[in-house]
Amino acid sequence: MNLLHQIFVEPFLFMGEAPDLLLQVLWEGFVSGILYALIALGFVLIFKASGVFNFAQGIMVVFAALTLVGFYAMGVPAILSLALAIGVMFLLAVTVERVVLRPLVNQPDIILFMATFGITYFLIGFGELIFGGEPKQMITSQLMLPEGRTNLEIAGGFVTIQHIDIAAAAIAVVMIATLGIFFSKTRIGRALRAVADSHKAALSVGISLNQIWVTVWFAAGIVALVTGIMWGARSDVSFALQIIAFKALPVLILGGFTSIPGAIVGGLIIGFGEKIAEFYWGPLVGGGIESWFAYIIALIFLVFRPQGLFGEKIIERI
Amino acid sequence: MSLRLYGIGALAASVFAASAAVTAAQAQDGIYVPLLSYRTGAFAGSGIPIADGMHDYLTMLNERDGGIGGVPLIIEECETGYDTTRGVECYESVRGNNPVVMNPYSTGITLQLIPRAAVDEIPVLSMAYGLSAAADGTTFPWVFNPPVTYWDGASVFIKHVANVEGGFENLAGKTIGLLHLDAPYGREPIPVLNALAEEHGFEVKLYPVPAQDMQNQSSVWLNIRRDRPDWIYLQGWGAMNPTAVREAVRTNFPVDRLVGVWWAGGDEDARAGGAQAAGYKSLNFHGVGADYPFMDDIITYVHERGLSRFPRDRVGDNLYNRGIYNSMLIAEAIRTAQEVTGNAMVDGADVRLGLEAMNITEERIVEMGMEGFMAPLAISCENHSGHNEVYVAQWDGDAWTQGTDWMSPLTEFVRPLIEEAAQSYAAADAGWPERTEACP
Known part of the structure; x- marks a missing residue:
């Protein structure tokens, strides 16, 4: 009985007793959700174009951020470093297309999936060789991103808003909207959907597979760079950051692997869900539930809606 | 083609064998x-x-x-x-x-x-x-x-807390948090902290950080804000440490009440918190x-x-x-x-x-x-x-300084537990x- 009270009553009473903490939890959940959505977006772009889960998205986040910080450390001005990092991500997209994807056209999806493992381990080794394994500080102020925080006095307490989090949310929203429009309203976007459906059919109507793949991998690279800047500003840029990318997996299960709006909604559900669960129910089991709670939500969704909230229902005629 | 492959394989094997032999031979010298x-x-x-x-x-x-x-x-x-x-x-x-x-x-x-x-x-x-x-x-x-x-380290941390708080008798009613990597290393001090809590009447709150969330600690710091521990002992490693110091600064936790074990005392760990990390403490057993x-x-x-x-x-x-x-x-x-x-x-x-x-x-x-x-x-x-003996080092915003004298652990307490x-x-x-x- 006491346990039921702890599960079903006490957390809600505490929400009412400390509304400032509830607002703080919701804000943190929103920021995390937006950042998860950004990571998931990188996966969605490549999945839409090739039907492949890009295992390398996490290391692309680290590699992009390290490239930016690395150029700056060499004395290149911050904005120029940013432009050069974008250039490197373009080169990476071209290289991946030429060296990995082009020879694997029409191969089963699992082959392409395994190829992304290869890209991952190559980028880890190459990144450590070039940049070393030590964490680097993100050049937040040099990129003219806001720092500091504001304490808002609300509901008898206070809510701390980090300025970088506001910027992260704003940049993520703009980026998601831009990519959403680009891929749904332009010719490239329609071509991309055709490629996702069938490589052969797309080739037969004159769509350049190579161009699409470079475009999509480049877009995913830019998303990775933005994600790396935002996560790096919150902590550091280190190879440990790539693990966070796997938080995108439950987001994708929720939102669907092919839906940009799904990535946003999925990211927000996971962000809010894990923060609220950790804060209000975590203490019942000793804390630390955040790391697996997202997967529980995803599993529940898998049972009832395997294609995700916005994913396309797959109907195969037998 | 296959002959060529065999050749490459044989060459690789002989290089590997030769290098192993060299190491073994060197070991004799x-x-x-x-x-x-x-x-x-x-x-x-x-x-x-x-x-x-x-x-x-x-x-x-x-x-x-x-x-x-x-x-x-x-x-x-x-x-x-x-x-x-x-x-x-x-x-x-x-x-x-x-x-x-x-x-x-x-x-x-x-x-x-x-x-x-x-x-x-x-x-x-x-x-x-x-x-x-x-x-x-x-x-x-x-x-x-x-x-x-690690048990000695945890006991020195409690001794330091007692020194700052005006004696062991003032520990009763305090809340002390252990922010730790959720791994065997991070969990090591728990038994001795619990035993000392029983002895001196303070409460221990645990804040485990899974390895995959080392750089994603916002939830754990929300919990810290909720529980308002008086002190936090940081048993972290790798990217967890600079993130923890940074989060302490972000959430207004008094950094002079955040004390890291000696493995949380890297220069880069403290530097990550910026100027506001001045005052952060870490145990140490050698000079800097x-x-x-x-x-x-x-x-x-x-x-x-x-x-x-x-x-x-x-x-x-x-x-x-x-x-x-x-x-x-x-x-x-x-x-x-x-x-x-x-x-x-x-x-x-x-x-x-x-x-x-x-x-x-x-x-x-x-x-x-x-x-x-x-x-x-x-x-x-x-x-x-x-x-x-160990001492408590303190970050001055630019470098580590010796914050206290050398202190012996609570050996009479820790040794029987060991x-x-x-x-x-x-x-x-x-x-x-x-x-x-x-x-x-």
């Missing part, structure tokens, strides 16, 4: 000291300066003195990535070269090597890490964890900075000869010095083993004796050029840690051998 290190992976930020410090001190002994007792040291690194499985693979790969001591540099790897040490007769030196109970030399004759254990006579030799014989990978301007960083301290222990164990046995070439069994006979006095510290760098240290057959835990460990393993090794 010197004292073989493998270093398990991690320069890659999520924990490289902490692992690199330590690996460089360990390497540079031993290299300095080779370059300056021709080794120890006239026998050169053969130093070989094996990359573990702070991964237990890879660490055990490293152990298996170096075991055949007759290493005189193993430095696992990971509590997880140490736990795996403890049962093997006696069988393979290779002592395990887990300097201020690993299994705290291994300080009981009667149960663990092949495992050493000087100068202090480069203003010591032995450091001049490291610069002259190692850095100026291009034998170091560590940036010259960072010599004196806390974790670089930590690696040096570790290698000093290795070197002193070998030197003592040579004295005890009368042999210049020593093996693992000899170095075990050397570790048990180790007594680094003030005079010896001066001889090593380490005055001001370390406190005297002694190990015995029963006491493999020594439960030596002996009890050692007996429990042996009892849980039906085949755990009784100590038969002689005392030097």
Whole structure:
């Protein structure tokens, strides 16, 4: 009985007793959700174009951020470093297309999936060789991103808003909207959907597979760079950051692997869900539930809606 | 085509065999000291300066003195990535070269090597890490964890809290948080903190951080804000530490009430919090900075000869010095083993004796050029840690400073717990051998 009270009553009473903490939890959940959505977006772009889960998205986040910080450390001005990092991500997209994807056209999806493992381990080794394994500080102020925080006095307490989090949310929203429009309203976007459906059919109507793949991998690279800047500003840029990318997996299960709006909604559900669960129910089991709670939500969704909230229902005629 | 492949395969195999033979042959010409290190992976930020410090001190002994007792040291690194499985693979790969001591540099790897040490007769030196109970030399004759254990560290933290709060009697009613990596290393201080809480009437709150969320700690710091602990003890590693310091600053937690274990005291850990991290504390058992006579030799014989990978301007960083301290222990164990046995070439069994006979006095510290760098240290057959003194270092915004005097752990409290835990460990393993090794 006491346990039921702890599960079903006490957390809600505490929400009412400390509304400032509830607002703080919701804000943190929103920021995390937006950042998860950004990571998931990188996966969605490549999945839409090739039907492949890009295992390398996490290391692309680290590699992009390290490239930016690395150029700056060499004395290149911050904005120029940013432009050069974008250039490197373009080169990476071209290289991946030429060296990995082009020879694997029409191969089963699992082959392409395994190829992304290869890209991952190559980028880890190459990144450590070039940049070393030590964490680097993100050049937040040099990129003219806001720092500091504001304490808002609300509901008898206070809510701390980090300025970088506001910027992260704003940049993520703009980026998601831009990519959403680009891929749904332009010719490239329609071509991309055709490629996702069938490589052969797309080739037969004159769509350049190579161009699409470079475009999509480049877009995913830019998303990775933005994600790396935002996560790096919150902590550091280190190879440990790539693990966070796997938080995108439950987001994708929720939102669907092919839906940009799904990535946003999925990211927000996971962000809010894990923060609220950790804060209000975590203490019942000793804390630390955040790391697996997202997967529980995803599993529940898998049972009832395997294609995700916005994913396309797959109907195969037998 | 297949013939060509066979040719390449045969060539690769012969190169591999030749390199293995070279290492084995080299091991005959010197004292073989493998270093398990991690320069890659999520924990490289902490692992690199330590690996460089360990390497540079031993290299300095080779370059300056021709080794120890006239026998050169053969130093070989094996990359573990702070991964237990890879660490055990490293152990298996170096075991055949007759290493005189193993430095696992990971509590997880140490736990795996403890049962093997006696069988393979290779002592395990887990300097201020690993299994705290291994300080009981009667149960663990092949495992050493000087100068202090994690349990000693936790007791010094509580002692420091009591000093600041005006005495142990003022601890009652306080809340003390343990922010820890959710791994064997991070969980080590829990038993002693709970025991001390029972003794002094404070409450312990645990804040585990899974390895995958090391850089995603916002939830845990929300919990800290909810619970309002009076103090936090940080038992983190790798990217977890700078993130924790940064989050403490972000959430207005008073950084002078955030005290890291010695592994949370990297320069980069503190620097990540910016100017507002000034006041952050960390336990320490050696000096920081480069203003010591032995450091001049490291610069002259190692850095100026291009034998170091560590940036010259960072010599004196806390974790670089930590690696040096570790290698000093290795070197002193070998030197003592040579004295005890009368042999210049020593093996693992000899170095075990050397570790048990180790007594680094003030005079010896001066001889090593380490005055001001370390406190005297002694190990015995029963006491493999020594439960030596540590101090609380404090970050001034730019560098670590000595925040307190050297403090001894609450040994009278911790030692019985260690002996009890050692007996429990042996009892849980039906085949755990009784100590038969002689005392030097």
